[in-house]
Amino acid sequence: MDINEWRIRIDELNDELMSLLNKRATYAAEIGKIKKQKGLPVFDEGREQSVLNLVAEKAAKAGGPLSPESFQNIFRVIMEETRKVEE
Numbered sequence: 001m002d003i004n005e006w007r008i009r010i011d012e013l014n015d016e017l018m019s020l021l022n023k024r025a026t027y028a029a030e031i032g033k034i035k036k037q038k039g040l041p042v043f044d045e046g047r048e049q050s051v052l053n054l055v056a057e058k059a060a061k062a063g064g065p066l067s068p069e070s071f072q073n074i075f076r077v078i079m080e081e082t083r084k085v086e087e
């Protein structure tokens, strides 16, 4: 395959990733409503740490090419942006 064909595949995956991230954010928005009702803060450090631990564990098992650290970096940003949806 040439570069353009690979890029078309990447664009398709980007669409899927965006759709999944929006779905994830929709669930987080529901969690945000419950937190508001209960007077809980949006940011839950313990939960975020456990997401990061789980992600690293699964990434290590998957064996790459993205490293556990890379996945943790990606999920840190995802969670930071997700919190904005909950505000």
Ligand SMILES: C=C(O[C@@H]1C=C(C(=O)O)C=C[C@H]1O)C(=O)O
Residues within 6 Å of the ligand: 028, 031, 042, 043, 044, 045, 047, 048, 051, 078, 079, 080, 082, 083, 086
């Ligand atoms: C979605 C939640 O709210 C925040 C966002 C999280 C996430 O995107 O996974 C995790 C913890 C919270 O800081 C949650 O509490 O589960």
